[in-house]
Amino acid sequence: MAQITLKNLGKMFPPDVVAVADVNLTIGDGEFFVLLGPSGCGKSTTLRMIAGLEEATSGDILVDGRRVNDDDPADRDLAIVFQNYALYPHMTVAENLAFGLKLRKVAPTEITSRTAATSRMLGIEPLLKRKPRELSGGQQQRVALGRALVRQPKAFLFDEPLSNLDAKLRATMRTELIKLHQSLGATIVHVTHDQVEAMTMGQRICIMKDGHVVQVGPPMEVYRNPADTFVAGFLASPPMNLLDARVVDHAGGLAVALGEARLAVPGAFNGAYGAWRDRDVVFGIRPEDMHDGAGPGGRTPLDVRVVAVEALGPEVVLVAALADGREIHARLGPGFVAPIGSQQRLHLDLGAMHLFDRETRKAIAQRGTG
Amino acid sequence: MKRLLIGVLALVAMMGVARAETLRILMETVPDTEQVKSLLSEFKAATGYDVEIEAISYIDMHTKLVPQLIAPTGAYDIIIVDFYWVAEFTKAGWLLPLDEFAQRDGVDLGRYVPKVMATTGQVDGVTYMLPFYNYVMGLVYRKDLLEDPAEQAAFKEKYGIELGVPKTWDEFKKQMEFFTRDTDGDGQNDFFGTVTQAQRGDCIMMQSSNFLYGNGGRYYDENWNPLLNTPEAVQGLADFADATLKYSAPGSEGFCFDEATAVMTQGKAYSIITFNNLYATINNPETSAAGGKVGITGVPGGGLMGSWGWGIPKSSPNKDGAWAFINWVESFDIAKRRAIMGNAMTQTALFTDVDVVAARPEAPSLEPLVAEANAFPVFTYTVEFVEAVGREFNLAASGQKDPKEAAEAAQEAFADLLRKDGLIE
């Protein structure tokens, strides 16, 4: 297994498309690492540079400390699973699995045993004699995975392998990949644009935007402390509510001015936010930090008008409008009902609030130092 | 509805009239066609007919003509007929006899050189065509070399006879050998005694005929018995093979007349047996390195007869107009003006006409050429004959078959075709 390090990695496609800019990452040995970001942010390009399918235009790629920039893909001993599987259409499943081993001059008996083991593990034994076009999407995905596994590479590179599957299958495969990772203990770099995948699968996730790394960390940490409005707005569904606001003096302390409403900032944050007095900020609060009841206390009320009530079963998503018309989302308990257009009072848990610099969009640390 | 019908009818009628005013001719893209074109406005002035000439290359003509000839009403009022096709066309009954027209308008058919008239004029006493131009083959030679005293002395030294315009076949053979040489000493000949055109098909047949006649051979006797395996014929073919392989430019096995002529006009050969109407091109200093240095004479033993005739197909939409045109274009005045422009004449009087001779000093020497020419076998299967015999001759000329063997095979092929045509048992 292997550790992968990216140093100042960059990729420019002629004439002037900067796909990846100055990426610095270290992916630990045996880590399940997720590259997350919207389409076009440079995830695949980063992955393909690691694989050796694209040449880096700047920076270094190290595998176990050795610079591999100039190595052939084959010599890096990494395996990639492509988004569209890229199976060899003219070969049977068995041949697809064995092809890479044959090229590497693995002994035939070894090929047979490894192919058998891999296909047993993935449950594709009955498919071995079929051609890819005779397989369903899910089966093809397994074969693609098998082709990577059977090689026993130093690390696996997954480029959105689940995105072509239907929702149910995707959920199953998520679990299977996690189990697989646990049993193999392999280094995995997994690219996805799906934040649920990232949150559930990654030991650490790296969020990218426009070719840059925005934030790296364990899923819950990133979730709790998004580095900027982009990350805040990207993770979870519905994502964090982000509202333009100002920090103002209020009753001896500070408050967030949201139109006419004044939300008193918990005293603990006063020190950190003091410097932002009378300045433009973005106020952020997650939908689950807003409630329909006053609760045990310490919650701050906010009056809204009901725009829509989306009952999802285990929870209800309330779409509501502030006095000035800006919409927010709140996740409420399954029992919540309210007529459309009615006034409703929400109770905000401001201990979980976030403030961002309106200009740089970066998070303003709640407790002093950053 | 009725008015529409009348309108359409009127339109059709008008089109009919318009068609009647235009005569269409299918011709070959050669200088003689251009000469005719240049005079058409005068015909229009004299008769009111427009003439539309469709000129295409030789290889497409036969294919294009046949469907029009088979049709009850064809596209062409007038056609020109190569002597090759005469038997085929007359036997199939596609040509209109012209004797009545000629008599009515007092055309003297005796004005034509008899051999030309026999080739593309009359068949079995019926006049189907008026001869348009001839392409009898003659011997074009380098006058300057014949007149060179050093050459003369060397020739006399080697062969014991004088060097001069060849009068006998044997003399010509000696000259072919004599003039073939390696001028730059690289071991390969680069100046040639003659140029042959031995490409399979009609190229070889046209030229090798002269070698047959030169040896006193003939294709057939008066009863159509084939004579291709006679000693004279075998010798003729052997001579042709020799000329091709020894005395002519390498590659002559694949030459047709254009490639062969090119060797001559590059000044790389002493002689060429070719169509007399190419003489002007070879003798033109602007286009030929041999320009001004060549003369033309009859092939010893008589060259190959070749000519074209004007004919009216039975499918002609306007036969009277067609005759009016032929009568005009072949009238002495027009024929003379075409002759002055370079037409290969068919009327005896033109060869010695003062104006023609003034424009073309070689004209008188062309008359015996035409008068002494020998006819090619013309029968229903002439084209296939050319194909089959041409293949055998080409095998001999390219050294792949012994001339005697090839001659025997040619004889057999010829006999088969004559039998198929009912000319012999």
Add this chain to the structure above:
Amino acid sequence: MAAGALARRDQRFGLLLTAPGLAALLLVVLFPLGFAVFTSLFDYTLVHPNHDTFVGFDKYVEAWNADYLPDALWTTVKFVVASVVIEFVIGFSVALALNRVTRFKNVYYIILLAPLLMNPVVVAQLWRMILHSELGIMNYVLGMIGIGKINFLGDPVAAFWTVVLVDIWHQVSFMAILLLAGLAALPREPYEAARMDGASAVQTFVHITLPLMRPVIAVALLLRLIFAIKTFDIVFIMTKGGPGTATDLISYFIYRSAFFGLDVGRASAMSVALLLIVLALTIYLYRYMKSLA
């Protein structure tokens, strides 16, 4: 049951929709074919162009016994194999090279297409001039670089290869373009997978490109094969089948039967026979290719 009826109705409707096209096809393709078969059973000549004399299979026997037919057949086989194989090798190499090119692609396409767009008669005439043994530039150049002159159209062996090479010059771009289109349409992913699997350029070609290209290759070979069997103009203009019978291809042989021999019946018999041979060949090759895929 209902589904079956529906399917049947769909089928009938489909047939109805395609009927005019099918009818046109039958008329355009089968009528001339039928006419040729019909004519081949009669003594139909251009001198007597009618179907009065039924002769059964006489014309086929006559055709089979025609002088030099075996030579023409053998020459045709050699010609077809030589030109198609060489065209395939060159065409594939060119296609592979061009497939990598990204800049000036159109320029290459135009250069490639130029010979293809030329009339075969013009091509043949052009080459006849270039290959003139004494005066052509080819021998001039060969002489200059010390190879010596080649008797391109006069020597039987040289003439055969000359005709083959001129045909290749004229037709190779057809092969190249067809194969190039095939290559351009190949999926990119298997190549990346193969790179990851550690395949060398040669291994990639053998294990990925060739198998994936098989249908395109089959079509290209088949089309060229059929066209090659029908080659006519080059021989007609350049050699008339000579020297001797060195370049006498079957199409020209048949043409001569019809237009020189005036025997349409015999020419039809030959055409029909040739058609059957080509058809059999096509079916065989098609099956073979399919069995490989």
